Amino acid sequence: MFLINCPYCGERDQSEFVSGGEAHIARPKQPTELNDDQWAEFLFMRKNIKGVQFERWNHVHGCRKWFNVARDTSNDKIEKIYKMGEQPPKL
Amino acid sequence: MSKNLRINNKQFVDETRKLSFIFNGKKLYGYKGDSLASALLSNDIHLVGRSFKYHRPRGIMTSGSEEPNAILQIGNDDALTEPNVRATEIELYNGLVCNSQNCWPSVKFDIGGINNFLSPLLPAGFYYKTFMWPASFWEKYEYFIRKSAGLGKSPIKQDPDMYDHRYLHCDILIVGGGVSGLIAAKIASDDNKKVLLLEDKELLGGSLIYDDSDISKIDNQKSSEWLRKFIDNIKKDKNIIIKTRTSLAAYHNYNFLLARQNLTDHLSVNERNNKIRQRLYKIRAKKVIISTGAIERPQVFHNNDRPGIMLASAVKKYIDYYGVRCGLENVIFTNNDSAYETALSLHKSGTKLNAIIDIRDNSSSEIVNQVKNLGIQIYWNHTIVDTKGYKRINKVTVMRLNDKGNDVIGKKIELNCDCLAISGGWTPMVHLFTQSGGKLKFDNKDNIFVPDKTNLDQLSIGSAKGDFELDDVLKNSIKYTKKFLNIENSNFDKIDVKCSKEKEKKNIWLLPSDRPLSKTKPFLDYQNDSTAKDIKLALREGFKSIEHVKRYTTTGMGTDQGKLANMHALGIVADTTNTNMGDLGTTTFRPPYTPLTFGTIVGRNVGQFFDIFRKTPMHEWHVDNNVKFENVGQWKRAWYYPKDGETMHDAVQRESKAARESSGILDASTLGKIDIQGTDANEFLNRVYTNAWSKLQIGKCRYGLMLNEDGMVYDDGVTTRLGENHYLMTTTTGGAANVMSKLEDYLQTEWPELDVFLTSVTDHYATASVCGPNAKKIINKIFKDLDLSDESFPHMSFKEVKLGDINCRVMRISFTGELSYEINVEASYGKHIWEKCIEAGKEFNITPYGTETMHLLRAEKGFIIVGQDTDGTMTPVDLQMDWIISKKKYDFIGKRSLYRSDTIREDRKQLVGLLTDDPNEILEEGAQIVKDENKKPIDMLGHVTSSYFSPTLKKSIALAVLKEGKQLKGQKLLVPMIDKTIKVTVSDTIFLDKENERING
CATH class of the missing domain: 1.10.10.1100 (BFD-like [2Fe-2S]-binding domain)
Known part of the structure; x- marks a missing residue:
């Protein structure tokens, strides 16, 4: 059970949050221009790395805000939490 | 207690409080303060169980949670009995009843013991190898194997005990109340930290509290006396919260830990009334100190499992703590100095010690010299090669080790004993450390794994870290704790510790025997x-x-x-x-450290608290009218209302006939409702629904279908335009929360530029849906001034109207195909408006109907239910709902996926209707559809998703998903069931009123 420091509410128990998978995958602005492979890349392909991974989390049982988390998947250490729209930190 | 096994005047056992208990039907006695194991031993009972595979007699071996043999069935009450309880961990109480497990007919004569003599036929993997073929026979083998194995019986009645959960927060959590944990607690407390100290025993102090040796001294006092005074001090400390009888079960990431406290297990059954039995603590600690100590290792030699063979430290604890001799003729077998403490305890208590066998060449430490001076026979560089005695050890055979320690030489020596105390060194309890993700390293000197790297704010101290001698334990615990807490000076900096120091070490994992390995156990x-x-x-x-x-x-x-x-x-x-143990690594230690009861895990979440449930404002009316409820998510939804002993089928037939012929009423309050406002609300709907929303006028309603980005149907519902920039969206009952989340996700992360605000109002409004040819008359009776003409209030439109002071939103929308009005009011008026409708509808036989009838009515019209007729693999095209996909819109969620190579396949499963050749035959939902039964394996073409008997059409109807279904209209197919095969014909999905005439009454 992590402790997650919601950028809007402060530190809360993991049970208040849900994870929304990999961050920084923007929905294509013109999906109709993409061929099947390009669309599949957006739709299905996600990284699964050992090390620091950028993820989206939602404070679903709190302020309902989405934000980004840089988490080390090998030990679940949260390196950085930053708001939607912000650039991923260099780690 | 005829054998004089009790030693009097022990401070931890109260001899004035005699307790009786029953073991395997026999009444025995012990004292307050005894463990069940010590009480059994004081009655000269070692043999308590049989081993799992060979059914060998086994005795009490340890004095703690590592006990492998003394696992008993406690209690004989059908609700309270508990299997697999370690006799070493349970405190004796008056009236305790316990029995041996895994033996039949009795522990002394166990038929399964024959396995012991068949053991050459039962090697490792025997069961895997033998019962593999033929595979279909496994079920038969399993019955007999399970019957003859079986570890105890589970209770067969509901657990009447109460369990509890509680959260705790602290600066420093200390796990283990031995000397190192206590000192760490005091150092932290002196630094003004909030300390939580957990100890799994009933008393603090670990093994030092009953240590009676004259060698180990702290500040020139006997160490146990020093510790006793120290504990008195700790107990007065306001910064330290102490929880005894509390064992740590799991150590998770971010210093989140679970601990279980036993509150009544040590009380006699009649003292437990109405008290909480066990409590689970969910602990968040800023820092954690692990001081869980170490457990002694046995030695591995031929026949090392007989009753009477015990760990040396356990023999010492039974003497020094419980005042119980484990035998009258003792022999010690060791590879290290710690067993010599047992020798001294035996000697001090006047218990006969026949000899010590030590695999080392010699030892010159202070404690060994003391034992030597007592004149006790020590066999250096010797090992035990065999033991005798079936139900209790009576002899050991000893031989000299060769130089390499891999064989034995010389003459056999036989020694008598009724108790053999063995010690193979000590293993730090690193379980919690590794559970928390810590990495271990191997220490070649002591042959132990010790804590190395961790990512958490935690520290291991004492013997859990690999410090075994008192001066190391104390001085290192103080040093590491200070560093961990960032403290310069403590009150313990000048502590003076004296103890014996071990110099000679030797370890042989598998001791040699005079027989070949294959002939030994x-x-x-x-x-x-x-x-x-x-x-x-x-x-x-x-x-x-x-x-x-x-x-x-x-x-x-x-x-x-x-x-x-x-x-x-x-x-x-x-x-x-030929591998280094450090390279080999260990197996994974998983929580819980010691077993937890199910009661502790679930706590208060039993019975009506198992899961929360949601009630609509009309709930009580449904209950008063004999409803049967259906669980839909967390909602209790009216399912059907049986009258005078009707079956569900009868009730549903009656309800649906009434709705079609006159009028019906449904509680639709559970549908998800999302209030959407903002200048971009219209654009937002265009992006989330497949159809076009730009031209929807104020006061009009529209059905929408929502997809996932992968093109699959996600949810559906009607959205009403309440104002220029104001919409009310409805969702399916089960999908409400997810739809809300998904829409928020898109708004916040993909389209933050849109001016749209979402508010969940599901619980704020109650909905009564009145349908049927007489619906208009009923609504007219309630809202006398409302113009209900088709011109003023057509299908798919909405009007706001007042009933007294109540604001009502009336939508003319239909999920049944009948003329239908949905009245939405603020939730607190829900029951009132419902009763108004019932009253007004009386002359039209208004009939309340539940979800089952609703499902039937909509199926007659071929309306889908998302989640019943779809399963996350259906596109709108698969559902034959191409009409709802806007061709004009540039983009909406899932649009691009509708022409992926997979979604444009012609042979996808598609929604069709099915009619049974025998109109009275009702298909089972989920039944498979095939074309040819004879070709094996049978090609499965699809399955039935919805199936009912329609009272209006007087025949059975069904919806199904079928491969290439669109092409198969009119085709004859088969639905094979367990006892028959049903013939069906593929049909259109709309069974009733294809022209949609009923919608206007």
């Missing part, structure tokens, strides 16, 4: 009967990973989870394969 895992030769066999058969060896031989898989067996198993694998 050197046990590693006592509970699962795995021996050193099983490990070697596994290695010969090609298992290399320690995880595989463990599973193949079942070593370390008993209820003690390898606390005793694992190190020797690793050592033997390392020796046999």
Whole structure:
């Protein structure tokens, strides 16, 4: 059970949050221009790395805000939490 | 207690409080303060169980949670009995009833004991190898194997006990109330930290509290006396919260820990009334200090499992703490100095010690010299090669070790004994450290794994870190704790500690015997009967990973989870394969450290608290009218309303006939409702629904279908335009929360530029849906001034109207195909408006109907239910709903996926109608549809998703998903069931009123 420091509410128990998978995958602005492979890349392909991974989390049982988390998947250490729209930190 | 096994005047046992208990039907006595194990031993009972595989007689071996043999069935009440309880961990109470497990007909004469003599036929992996073929026979084998194995009986009635959960927060959590944990607690408290100290025993102080040795001294006092005063001090400390009888079960990431406290297990049954039995603490600690100590290792030699063979530290604890002699003729077998403490305790208590066998060449430490001076016979460089005595040890055979320690030489020496105290060194309890993700390193000096790297704010101290001698334990605990807490000086900086120091060390994982290994039984895992030769066999058969060896031989898989067996198993694998133990690594330690009861895990979440449920404002009316409820998500939804002993089928037929012929009323309050406002609300709907929303006028409603980005149907519902920039969206009952989340996700992360605000109003409004040819008349009676003409209030439109002071939103929308009005009011008026409708509808036989009838009515019209007729693999095209996909919109969620190579396949499963050739035959939902029964394997073309008997059409109807279904209209297919095959014909999905005339009454 992590402790997650919601950028809007402060530190809360993991049970208040849900994870929304990999961050920084923007929905294509013109999906109709993409061929099947390009669309599949957006739709299905996600990284699964050992090390620091950028993820989206939602404070679903709190302020309902989405934000980004840089988490080390090998030990679940949260390196950085930053708001939607912000650039991923260099780690 | 005829044998004089009790030693009087022990401070931890109250001899003035005699307690009676029953073991295997026999009444016995012990004292307050005894453990069940010490009470049994004081009655000269060692034999308490039989081993799992060979049914060998087994006795009490330890004094703690590592006990592999003394696991008993406690209590004989059908609701309260508990299997697999370690006699060493349970405190004796008056009236305790316990029985041996895994033996029949009795522990003294066990038929399964024959397995012991068949053991050459039962090697490691025997069951895997023997019962593999033919595979279909496994069910028959399993019945007999399980019957003859079986570890205890579970209770067969509901648990009447109460359990509790509680959160705790602290600066410093200390796990283990031995001397190192206590000192750390005091240092932290002196630094003004909030300390939580957990101890699994009833008393603090660990093993030092009953240590009676004259050698170890703290500040020139006997160490146990020093500790006693120190504990008195600690108990007065306001910064330290102490929880005894509390064992840590799990150590998770971010210093989140679970601990279980026993509150009544030590009380007699009639003292437990209405008290909470066990409590689970959910602890968040800023920092954690692990001081869980170490457990002693046995030694591995031929026949090392007989009753009467015990760990040396346990023999010492039974004497010094409980005042119980484990035998009258003792022999000690060791490879280290700590067993000499047991020798001194035996001597002090006047208990006969026949000899000490030590595999080392010599030892020159202070404690060994003291034992030497007592004139006790010590056999240096010797080992035990065999033991005798079936139900209790009576002899050991001793031989000299050769120089390499891999064989025995010389003459056999036989020694008498009724108790053999063995010690193979100590293993730090690193379980919690590794549970928390810590990495271990191997210490070659003591042959132990010790804590190394961790990512958490935690520290291991004392023997849990690998410090075994008192001066190291104290001085290092103080040093590490200060550093951990960033403290310069403590009150313990000048502590003076004296103790014996061990100089000579020697370790042999598998001791040699005069017989070949194949003719011996050197046990590693006592509970699962795995021996050193099983490990070697596994290695010969090609298992290399320690995880595989463990599973193949079942070593370390008993209820003690390898606390005793694992190190020797690793050592033997390392020796046999010439590997360094550090490279080999350990098996994974998983929570819980000691078993938890299910009661503790669920706590208060039982019965009506198992899960929350949601009630609509009309709930009580439904209850008063004999409703049967259906669970939909967390909602209790009206399912059907049986009258005068009607079956569900009868009730549903009556309800749906009434709705079609006159009028029906449904509680639709559970549908998800999302209030959407903002200048971009219209654009937002265009992006989330497949159809176009730009032209929807104020006061009009529209059905929408929502997809996932992968093109699959996600949810559906009607959205009403309440104002220029104001919409009310409805969702399915089950999908409400997810739709809300998904829409928020898109708004916040993909389209933050849109001016749209979403508010969930599901609970704020109640909805009564009145339908049927007489619906208009009923609504007219309630809202007398409302113009209900088709011109003023057509299908798919909405009007706001007042009933007294109540604001009502009336939508003319239909899920049944009948003329239908949905009245939405603020939730608190829900029951009122419902009763108004019932009253107004009386003359039209208004009939309340539930979800089952609703499902039937909509199926007659071919309306889908998302989640019943779809399963996350259906596109709108598969559902034959191409009409709802806007061709004009540039983009909406899922649009691009509708022409992926997979979604444009012609042979996808598609929604169709099915009619049974026999109109009275009702298909089972989920039944498979096939074309040809004879071709094996049968091609499965699809399955039935919805199926009902329509009272209006007087025949059975069904919806189904079928491969290439669109092409198959009119085709004859088969639905094979267990006892018959049903013939069906593929039809249109709309069964009733294709022209949509009923919608206007």
